[in-house]
Amino acid sequence: MTLEYLQQNRSLLLLECISGSKAYNLELPTSDTDLKGVFVLPRKTLYGMTYTAQVANEKNDEIYYEVKRFLELLEKNNPNILELLSTPQHCIRFRHPLMNLIKPSDFLSKLCQDTFAGYASAQIKKARGLNKKINQSFPEKRKNIIEFCYVVDGLQTKPLVTWLESKGYEQSDCGLARLDHFRDLYALFHNSQFPDVSFKGIYSGDEANDVQLSSIPKGIIPLVILEFNKDAYSVYCKDFASYHEWVAKRNEARYAHNKQLGADYDSKHMMHTYRLLTMAEEIALYKEVRVWRDDRDFLLRIRNGEFSYEQLLEMVEEKMTNMTRLYAESDLPASPDPTLTEQILVRIREEFYV
Incomplete structure (x- = not known):
């Protein structure tokens, strides 16, 4: 069952209404025409292995509910469905006599x-x-990790970016080692301390979600302590x-x-x-x-x-x-009567398929 099939087989329709702003009396010159409706599946399809609860176009401004789904939502007092059932007369494009079996007063709760x-x-x-x-205002490019990092330099704390600039260092020439028992705190080293060692850098690239660690030679004192505000x-x-x-x-x-x-x-x-x-x-x-x-x-x-x-x-x-x-x-x-809902559905199907 598809919207196209329903449009070509309009004998399956129980209800078709203009909905949205035009039904609410809130229409503006730029308003689109939205459609909602109720249909009955062909008997063969209903008795088969598949059930289509509703069909719609890509924009969802044309939606049609199979009568069983319509009654299920009505029983739950879904606002969209209650509105559809109570659509103003001048917005109703088609209404099957069987819709008279479905009265708003039986479902309002x-x-x-x-x-x-x-x-x-x-x-x-x-x-x-x-x-x-x-x-909010975000630039096209996402901030990188080092903009959320700070260092303890002597008795001062500084943004990592500021510290790197003051030293003339690139983050890619730095290495980090985790500090035990401290969350998101790291010892920071620079390859100027180890001419023969290449570090991985503080982070792997702009899409990285965390800092990265490097292998650090033993016995060397870190230049600063780094904190990543993860x-x-x-x-x-x-x-x-x-x-x-x-x-x-x-x-x-x-x-x-x-x-x-x-x-x-x-x-x-x-x-x-x-x-x-x-x-x-x-x-x-x-x-x-x-x-x-x-x-x-x-x-x-x-x-x-x-x-x-x-x-x-x-x-x-x-x-x-x-x-x-x-x-x-x-x-x-407190709620609609489910027995009445079932009785209405059975009667609609029995009379529709005659």
């Missing part, structure tokens, strides 16, 4: 507190991640790699938008965070999923960077607190 808040927390994490990366170097390398991975994969249009706004967070992620939490409140209050947003103007103010990062986090925290209270007071069931 107190699980929404955790699923919507969990989804919102993921958006906050993404926004915080961008906040960190926007305020923990700091490991953190730096991890942040460096993460930053450049983000640069390679980031949405340049969205990044440029946030930079233009002067926002040090992903304003679109934060807009959807606030939207999700508001929808969760509405489920507790009104027992319905309000996909079409009447608070469009306020949400677009968030997207346009009119609030500081700190203000948004305060607003989100207030939402979280209010949501906890609303769900504690709500008479929603």
Whole structure:
């Protein structure tokens, strides 16, 4: 089962909707058209050895769920699936009569507190991640090990780079020996002490993850003691790699938008965070999923960077607190009835395959 096959065999569709910003009433001139839907596997495929839970295009802006998978996620109160089931009428491109068997009221439960808040927390994490990366700055080339090394020279400590320059030494002409009972401390020697000996150098190259040791003749006093701040170097390398991975994969249009706004967070992620939490409140209050947003103007103010990062986090925290209270007071069931879910699935398959 593939997306292409489904597109060519539309008789398998139960539901097809425009989703995303156009369904949320958050559409902008630059917004794409996202599609989501529900389908039924051909009977022969269902009875066979393989099961396809969902199909999508490469960008994941067209996603279709097999009815069993759709109901599984619905039973878990997945926000995306609840939104799909409650898509505004004008965004529904096709709806099979069998979809009338699946009613939002049969599935809304107190699980929404955790699923919507969990989804919102993921958006906050993404926004915080961008906040960190926007305020980081890494050059194209990674720092090397010696920039995280220091020496004890007499009664002074100096960066290794400074000490090497003062001596006119190259790191490749130095040798290290481990000091017993001391973590990341080494005795440093130079080949000027041993004209007939070649040392390996302090590190093997710019991609090295640790210093390297050399064979040292016995009875020679080291020039200095070297300390390698390995923990700091490991953190730096991890942040460096993460930053450049983000640069390679980031949405340049969205990044440029946030930079233009002067926002040090992903304003679109934060807009959807606030939207999700508001929808969760509405489920507790009104027992319905309000996909079409009447608070469009306020949400677009968030997207346009009119609030500081700190203000948004305060607003989100207030939402979280209010949501906890609303769900504690709500008479929603703790979770959907799995027996009903199974009955609906069986009936849909029986009637669809007739």
